[in-house]
Amino acid sequence: MSRYRKLTKRKExxxxxxxxxxxxxxxxxxxxLTDGTEKDTLTxxxxxxxSRGATGISGLGRAFRNMDDDGSKALNEEEFVKxxxxxxxxxxxxxxxxxxxxxxxDGSGSINMTEFLLKLRPPMPxxxxxxxxQAFEKMDVDKDGVITVNDLKNVYSVKEHPKYQTGEMSExxxxxxxxxxxxxxxxxxxxxxxxxxxxxxxxxxxxxxxxNMYFDLMMRRAFAx
Numbered sequence: 001m002s003r004y005r006k007l008t009k010r011k012e013x014x015x016x017x018x019x020x021x022x023x024x025x026x027x028x029x030x031x032x033l034t035d036g037t038e039k040d041t042l043t044x045x046x047x048x049x050x051s052r053g054a055t056g057i058s059g060l061g062r063a064f065r066n067m068d069d070d071g072s073k074a075l076n077e078e079e080f081v082k083x084x085x086x087x088x089x090x091x092x093x094x095x096x097x098x099x100x101x102x103x104x105x106d107g108s109g110s111i112n113m114t115e116f117l118l119k120l121r122p123p124m125p126x127x128x129x130x131x132x133x134q135a136f137e138k139m140d141v142d143k144d145g146v147i148t149v150n151d152l153k154n155v156y157s158v159k160e161h162p163k164y165q166t167g168e169m170s171e172x173x174x175x176x177x178x179x180x181x182x183x184x185x186x187x188x189x190x191x192x193x194x195x196x197x198x199x200x201x202x203x204x205x206x207x208x209x210x211x212n213m214y215f216d217l218m219m220r221r222a223f224a225x
Contacts, residue, residue: 022054025208041095042102046120048089050204055183057121057200062183063087064113074110114196121200122207131216132202135223136195147182147193149175 029050032039039047049056063083064075075083077100084096091099103111103119139147141154152175163169169177182193182201202219209215219225 022205022208025050025204026053028208041091041099042120044095045084045089045091045099046122048091049120050207054201054204055181057117057204058182058197060084060087060089060120061113061117061197061200064117068113073113075113075116076110077104080111117196117200121203124203124206125212127212128202128206128215129199131219131225132199134225135202135219136198138223138225139198140195145195147179147198149179149191152178 029047033044033047033051046057049060052059060083063086064079067075067079067083077097080100081093081096084091100111103116136147139151139155141151149172153171156175156178158164158171158174161169161174164171164174176191179191179193182197183190206215209218
């Protein structure tokens with residue numbers, strides 16, 4: 001077996017593993033959403049995001065960020081409601097109002113989107129945050145705080161990819177396709193992955209993985225750490 005086929009099989013195995021965790025999370029969250037038990041609004045919003053897969057929280061963050069024209073990372077109630085509606089999450093007007101006021105603790109009429117997303121993200125032990133940080137640092141080759149196609153060119157080769165060899169896809173297209181795995185879709189893909197988005201993606205995967213050692217091993221294998 002050629003070196004490329006071995007690497008391809010290894011990559012396919014890792015991808016199947018991530019998809020398995022994602023499918024498990026989607027199914028679990030959908031069951032919890034319909035099990036008839038009463039849930040607080042933050043838990044319901046988190047489950048709705050999980051039901052969209054690993055990019056659920058990241059995608060909601062992108063929807064908010066696209067409305068942040070002045071870069072303040074602050075959302076008023078109208079913007080908050082619009083962002084959640086545009087992302088297609090099914091919450092009533094009363095639930096959305098309750099969520100907003102939970103986070104507008106000082107009554108200023110606005111909330112910090114980063115703080116909101118941090119609270120929405122499922123809690124993780126420090127060991128998991130540390131290994132996610134290591135993976136991001138390895139991928140962020142130029143250390144500018146984001147992962148782009150140019151970063152990937154230094155750590156990920158597509159030269160042996162069948163679609164590259166046939167000319168069906170260029171190197172940039174294949175690397176962009178890889179980055180799209182971490183983005184929220186719905187026309188918000190820009191080929192730039194922030195550290196927050198990277199952590200949110202793997203925090204969601206983490207929610208379907210009970211064993212800390214297994215999560216650590218999965219991350220080390222996926223990023224050759």
